[in-house]
Amino acid sequence: MFVPTARLRAAQALLPIDHAARNSTSHWSYPRRMLKTQHAGKLWMVTQPDHGALAGFLAAHWGNEAFARPGHYAPVVDAERLRAQAVFAIAQHDNHWWEWEANPDLSADDGFPLGLGETSKNQQAGFDRWRLGLKRFAAEPMVNLLMSSHAYWFYAARVLAQSDPAFTSPLFWKGAPDKLYPGTIEAPLAFMEHLQALQSEWTAQLRADVATAAWVEPANLAPLTRLLQLCDGLSLALCSSLMPAKTGVSVGMGADAFELHNVPRRSWSDRGTITATPVGPRLIALDPYPFDIDPLPVTMLARVVTLPCEKPANFHSWWHAHERESVEFQFVSRK
Template sequence: MFRTQVGDEYWMVTHPDHMEVAGYLAAHWGNHEFMAMGAPFGDDDQSELRLNAVRSVAIHDNGWWEWEAEPRLDPVRHLPVDLTDVMTDLPDAFGRWRIGAVRFERSNPFGSALIAHHALNLYKPRLDDAPNEDDIHPLFWKHLPPVADRDRADVAEFVGEMSRLKARLLGRLGERSETAHWADSDNVAHNGRLIQVLDAIAIYLSSSLMPGMSDEPVEGFQKYAWNILRVPRSSASERVTIKVHPVGERGLRFDPYPFDISPLPVLVSIRVSTGFGSRSDFNRRWPGIERRTVRFEIVR
C-alpha cells in the first residue's frame, strides 16, 4: 500500500493498482529512440518475449496480493500502513518476494526471472562497497540506504536465494532452443533495468516516496522534478538520464521521451479516507471506501 497524506485525508494506492500502472507504462514503452521491452531479435520472437517481459512488470508486486487482502493497520487511524513501514520488517518484506517471484514460474519463467532480478537488486547494491550503478533502483537515485549490521546476514541470504532462483529460471529457458537467447545477458540486463525504471515511475505516480530534485519534503500528492538514471535506450549498454518535470497541474514532461505516443494519459486509482475506528470498522467499510481517479498526462 502506498499511503500519502493530503490535508486531512489519506490517499492510498494498492499494490494491484500500482502494478496496473506499471504494466500500462511497460506496454507503451519504446519508440524510435528507446528499445521496447523484449529484445531486438526476430519479429515473432520479439512479440512473445515482449509479452512475457511486459507481463512481468504488470505482476512484479504480486506477492503483495495476500497482504492487501488483510493489511496491517496503524493503531491510531486503523488504515493500512505505508510501504515504508512494511519494508522495515525484513522477514515480511522478503516473504512478499518469495511468494511473488515463483507464483508464475511455470507459465512465465522469463517474467519470474525478472521479478527475482528486481527483488535481489533492491538489496544487493546496499551490501556492496562499490555497487554497480546499473543495478541501483531509481528510488535510491539520490541516496542508497545502507543495511544495518544486524541485518546483513539475513539480507545476504535473501540476495543469494533470489540470485539462485533467477539462475535456475534462466537455465530452464536456456534448455529450449526457441528461448535460449532470452537468457542472453544483454537481454536480461535490458529488461531487468526496465522493470526497475517502470516500477519507479509507477511509484512516483502513486505516492510522494520518490526523492525530488529539491531536498524539501514533498507535501500531498503533488508531482515534482526528478531524474531517472541509467535508463537503457537503443541497447542494454547505452544508458541515459531521463529528466522529469511537472507541466501544469497533472502534466509531466519526460526528456528524452521513451513512450510510443504523446501525450500518454495515465490513470491512477486511489482510495480516500480519514481513518476508521477499529479493525472491525475497517473490515466493514473498506470495500465501500471512496475511490477517485487521478489522471496524468506524460508529454514530450
C-alpha cells in the same frame, strides 16, 4: 549481471563496521506498507497490485523512435513474445503483496493499512512474501527471472559494498541507501543467495529452448531488468511520495521533479537520463520522451479520504464500501 554467490559473502567483509549501528535496537527490514500519501488535505491510498498494474501499463507503452520497445534491445527469435513476458513481469513485480493487501495490518494511528514509516521488524516475513510471489507462475521462468531481480537489486543496494549502479533503484537516484552492518546483513545475504539459486534454474530452462535462449543474454536481460525498475519508479512517482524530489521535500502524486538514470534507449550499451518535470496539474513532462503515445494518459486507482477523518470502526466494511477513484495524469514530451 547477478553477483556470484561467493562474491556475496566476500562483499560482506568489505562493509565498514559502524559499532553504533551494530548496537542499535532498531534494524532495517523490508517495509510492510500500502502506498499512503497525504496530499492537498487528503489521504491517498494505493494498493501494491494497483501500483504494479500502472507500472505494467507504462511498460506496454514504452518505445518509440528513440527508445526500443521491451524485447527489442537485441536479436531474439520472437521479440514480441519477449515483450509480452516483460510487460507481464513488470505488471506483477509486486504480486507478493496480494495476501497482505487483502487483509492488511492496520495503523494504530488512523485505522487504515500500514503506510510509510509504519514498518515491520520481521525481515523473515518479507522474504517469505517474495518466495510466495515467485511461485505463482511456475510455467513462466522469464517472468520469475525478472520479478526476482526486483528483490535482488533492492537488497543488493543495502548489502553489497559496491552494488552495480546500473541497477540502482530509481528511489535511490539522489544517493545510495544506508548500508547494512554485521548483525543485520546475514538474513538478506542468505535470501539473495536463495534468489540466485532460483535464477540459475530459470536461466537453465530458458537456455534449453532455442526460442528463448537469447532472452537471458545480457544484451536482452539487462535492459529488461532495468526497465522493470524504471517503470516501478515512474509508477511510484504518481502513487506515492517515495521518489526523492530534485529540491525540497517530496510531495508525491506527480508533483515532484526527478531524474531516471541508466535508461536503455536502443540497446543496453546506449543508456541515458530522463528528466521528469511537472508542468501543470498532474501533467509531467519527460525529456527525452520514451512512450509510444504523446501525451500518454495514465489512470491511477486510489481510495481517497478527506482529512481529518474518523478511524473506521470495522475496516473491511469501510474498505469495500468505498470504491477506488480514478485519478488522471498525463505524461508529455518536453516541447
